[in-house]
Amino acid sequence: MWAKAELSLTDLKPGDTAEVISIRKGKRAQMRLLELGITPGTRITVVAAHPLRGPVVVRVGMLEVALGWGLASSVRVRRSSQAGHL
Amino acid sequence: MELATSYGVTNPVRLPRTIALVGQPNVGKSVVMNALTGTRAFVSNYPGTTVELTEGTLVFGEKRIKVIDTPGTYSLHSDTEDQRVTQRVLLEGGVDLIINVIDAANLARNLYLTLQLLDLGIPLVVALNQVDRAKAAGLEIDAKKLEDILGVPVVPVVATKCEGLRELVSSIWRGRVGKPIRFSDQVEEVIGHLEREIEKVVPEVRGRRRSHAPRALAIHLMEHDRVDEDLFEAYPELRALVERLQRQVGAGAVCSRCYRSCAFCPARDEEHPSFPTCLERTAQARAIASQVTSVRATRTMPGALRGRTVEDLLDTPTAGLVITGLTAYFSYKVVVLVMDLFDRLVTIATSPLLQWITSLAGHFPEGSFAGLFLTSLPEGLVLPFSVVFPAMFTIYMLMGFLEDTGLLPRIAVTLHRVTSFLGVPGQAVVPLILGFGCRAPAVLATRSLPDRRSRFIVSTLLSMAVPCAASLAIITGVSQVFDVNLLVVYGVVAAVFTGTGVILGRLFRGEGEFVLEVPPLRWPSFSNVWRKSRVRMSGFFLHVLPLLMGVSVILRYLVSGGYLSFLSALGPVTSRLFGVRGEVFAAVAMTVVQRYLAPMVLLNLPLSPREATIAVSMVSLSMPCTPVSVLLVKEMGWRTAIFILILALGVSLGVGLALNLVLP
Ligand SMILES: Nc1nc2c(ncn2[C@@H]2O[C@H](COP(=O)(O)OP(=O)(O)OP(=O)(O)O)[C@@H](O)[C@H]2O)c(=O)[nH]1
Ligand SMILES: [Mg+2]
Numbered sequence: 001m002w003a004k005a006e007l008s009l010t011d012l013k014p015g016d017t018a019e020v021i022s023i024r025k026g027k028r029a030q031m032r033l034l035e036l037g038i039t040p041g042t043r044i045t046v047v048a049a050h051p052l053r054g055p056v057v058v059r060v061g062m063l064e065v066a067l068g069w070g071l072a073s074s075v076r077v078r079r080s081s082q083a084g085h086l
Numbered sequence: 087m088e089l090a091t092s093y094g095v096t097n098p099v100r101l102p103r104t105i106a107l108v109g110q111p112n113v114g115k116s117v118v119m120n121a122l123t124g125t126r127a128f129v130s131n132y133p134g135t136t137v138e139l140t141e142g143t144l145v146f147g148e149k150r151i152k153v154i155d156t157p158g159t160y161s162l163h164s165d166t167e168d169q170r171v172t173q174r175v176l177l178e179g180g181v182d183l184i185i186n187v188i189d190a191a192n193l194a195r196n197l198y199l200t201l202q203l204l205d206l207g208i209p210l211v212v213a214l215n216q217v218d219r220a221k222a223a224g225l226e227i228d229a230k231k232l233e234d235i236l237g238v239p240v241v242p243v244v245a246t247k248c249e250g251l252r253e254l255v256s257s258i259w260r261g262r263v264g265k266p267i268r269f270s271d272q273v274e275e276v277i278g279h280l281e282r283e284i285e286k287v288v289p290e291v292r293g294r295r296r297s298h299a300p301r302a303l304a305i306h307l308m309e310h311d312r313v314d315e316d317l318f319e320a321y322p323e324l325r326a327l328v329e330r331l332q333r334q335v336g337a338g339a340v341c342s343r344c345y346r347s348c349a350f351c352p353a354r355d356e357e358h359p360s361f362p363t364c365l366e367r368t369a370q371a372r373a374i375a376s377q378v379t380s381v382r383a384t385r386t387m388p389g390a391l392r393g394r395t396v397e398d399l400l401d402t403p404t405a406g407l408v409i410t411g412l413t414a415y416f417s418y419k420v421v422v423l424v425m426d427l428f429d430r431l432v433t434i435a436t437s438p439l440l441q442w443i444t445s446l447a448g449h450f451p452e453g454s455f456a457g458l459f460l461t462s463l464p465e466g467l468v469l470p471f472s473v474v475f476p477a478m479f480t481i482y483m484l485m486g487f488l489e490d491t492g493l494l495p496r497i498a499v500t501l502h503r504v505t506s507f508l509g510v511p512g513q514a515v516v517p518l519i520l521g522f523g524c525r526a527p528a529v530l531a532t533r534s535l536p537d538r539r540s541r542f543i544v545s546t547l548l549s550m551a552v553p554c555a556a557s558l559a560i561i562t563g564v565s566q567v568f569d570v571n572l573l574v575v576y577g578v579v580a581a582v583f584t585g586t587g588v589i590l591g592r593l594f595r596g597e598g599e600f601v602l603e604v605p606p607l608r609w610p611s612f613s614n615v616w617r618k619s620r621v622r623m624s625g626f627f628l629h630v631l632p633l634l635m636g637v638s639v640i641l642r643y644l645v646s647g648g649y650l651s652f653l654s655a656l657g658p659v660t661s662r663l664f665g666v667r668g669e670v671f672a673a674v675a676m677t678v679v680q681r682y683l684a685p686m687v688l689l690n691l692p693l694s695p696r697e698a699t700i701a702v703s704m705v706s707l708s709m710p711c712t713p714v715s716v717l718l719v720k721e722m723g724w725r726t727a728i729f730i731l732i733l734a735l736g737v738s739l740g741v742g743l744a745l746n747l748v749l750p
Contacts, residue, residue, distance in 0.1 A: 025599070029599045031163065032164075032536075032601045034368060035161050036160065037195035037368075039365060047398060048401045048403060048406075049403075052503055054502060055502050055503075055602075057401050057499060057604060061194065062192055062223055062606075063195065064401070064603070064605075065601065065603055065604065066498075066512075066600070066601070067600065068600030070600075
């Protein structure tokens with residue numbers, strides 16, 4: 001099996017699309033992302049990454065969410081080709 | 087009566103007495119509220135606009151139904167203060183029907199909350215809002231099918247265009263409890279267990295006014311990892327139950343696979359599989375959303391496509407910086423321009439009147455009340471209209487436009503790196519910017535910040551170092567009179583703002599994560615901006631104008647009667663330490679009432695430019711005004727409020743001392 005490499009959300013560039021595999025942060029952070037529709041299995045597209053360890057902005061469906069760098073780096077993702085609708 | 091028939095209802099049976107509008111942030115609840123009840127709830131394009139409850143009345147035939155607009159909440163277990171306001175309303179009981187406003191363009195995420203509301207056992211109607219936006223993006227939603235799945239009425243609505251609101255109102259009497267979802271067998275087993283325990287300790291739940299299904303309470307217990315005081319207040323019996331279960335968990339008796347929430351489990355956060363209900367609900371919400379949504383062949387979708395490119399463009403870091411910079415610069419320029427214009431116009435328009443008043447005052451004997459009143463009238467009347475009114479009005483209009491575009495959260499994202507030096511997340515810029523209008527609603531707006539620490543830091547900065555529009559205007563006006571060096575004043579304000587933020591951020595460290603929903607860009611609607619500005623300007627006529635006029639008369643009286651002379655006895659001390667005369671401290675004290683009144687005190691004193699620069703700086707960085715202090719006590723508690731008050735007084739004195747040493 002050639003499992004695609006697991007990356008951190010902060011490794012992605014604007015325009016990249018990926019699927020969330022896991023969120024390696026405490027329950028509070030996981031819950032806040034879940035409320036905004038980001039859970040393991042969610043397809044996201046990176047919209048912008050601010051410099052100097054600034055926030056990463058991603059699109060989830062028709063929604064945009066900004067994540068602080070620390071949180072973004074704890075989101076493990078796998079590259080995928082196509083953004084989902086939901 | 088006509089209304090009911092015009093809504094197409096002939097036989098309104100079982101009408102609810104109280105309806106709550108509930109939904110995720112920024113979906114359009116307040117637009118629906120205003121359309122249904124004619125209230126003037128604020129509508130803005132960012133999450134966290136509404137932070138307290140607004141009540142209105144829906145006239146339905148002969149019946150009057152109370153409608154409550156609530157702060158947006160992502161879920162029933164979200165834990166910012168504004169979201170908890172909504173959860174409390176639902177927990178307290180007394181809501182007979184929920185209108186769940188959802189965003190058709192973000193169906194999956196919105197249905198998460200809907201599924202939670204279904205569990206509550208309160209009749210529900212779903213308003214499927216913003217279908218225009220969904221359509222523009224090529225999403226078609228089958229409301230009928232959604233209705234069948236959820237078991238409650240689903241009404242497509244475009245609230246901003248008033249489309250579908252009639253149907254929404256006439257579906258109120260069809261509101262029903264609906265079909266709660268089933269979780270996996272393992273989870274249902276735990277819920278069932280908890281449910282039976284709850285039925286034992288909370289007898290006859292349905293027989294009481296607070297009528298939540300035991301199932302809802304069971305799920306609530308599973309999903310809240312904090313000890314939920316709100317729940318215990320509504321159901322005191324549950325406290326003992328939770329304590330008992332926690333003891334059992336501690337003894338390893340109940341939770342083997344962590345299907346209890348964290349409250350019942352000693353496992354550490356990171357290792358915790360936790361919240362199975364939440365994950366399963368997310369999955370079900372997604373499944374339902376994809377069942378009822380069809381995506382039209384993605385031909386070129388002009389509107390959506392264009393909007394998307396613009397958003398992509400504006401979300402780049404460079405664009406963010408440019409937007410932030412331009413917004414600040416442009417706002418400053420416009421405010422200065424309008425104030426300048428008004429100053430000239432009002433001076434020209436009122437000078438004959440003022441001359442007449444002054445000559446009239448001459449007829450009265452020196453020191454008589456009428457004479458005093460007339461001589462102080464000009465400054466009490468001219469200053470508010472030539473300076474304060476234009477400043478407030480311009481700032482509110484600009485703020486309204488900024489709120490409606492969706493740029494505010496984008497500025498927050500851009501500035502997150504900067505604000506994190508102050509120990510607060512980027513969204514803190516929203517209350518801080520609101521503070522330049524009026525600090526009282528800004529302190530309330532801190533409810534949407536993620537933790538108490540950020541709320542404390544932002545509230546402190548607001549209380550101390552953010553001048554509201556009225557103060558800003560008066561400070562500028564008075565500074566012109568005395569030839570004050572405004573650069574020094576605003577330099578000191580900026581320095582204190584930054585310094586306080588950095589120090590507080592260091593002292594109260596926290597690891598709060600930054601997560602912020604960035605709303606779509608929208609064209610501001612002029613009528614909405616105008617409406618908001620008008621509501622906000624009512625403060626000018628209700629408080630600012632009467633207070634300025636009253637205080638200027640009283641001050642004239644006190645000064646001319648020599649009642650402030652006891653302060654001038656302090657002169658030798660204060661001029662050595664602070665470089666100002668004793669009476670200036672009457673101004674400093676005045677900031678407790680309203681900051682914008684303090685410069686009026688100075689206006690009655692013969693100050694040199696240096697003295698005035700120090701004095702104006704001292705009152706510009708001073709104590710929170712009375713309305714803000716009251717809110718601080720309510721929102722943050724006595725101790726914090728007193729701490730902020732003392733800190734602010736200390737800073738004001740410190741600024742005086744420092745300037746006296748530094749200024750030539
Ligand atoms: N296109 C479109 N925009 C809408 C519709 N309804 C509301 N909006 C816009 O959505 C934004 C949010 O509206 P609000 O009424 O303030 O939302 P809310 O749910 O009260 O938000 P919070 O108070 O923050 O929870 C505003 O900019 C509205 O103009 C709609 O049906 N279509
Ligand atoms: Mg609202």
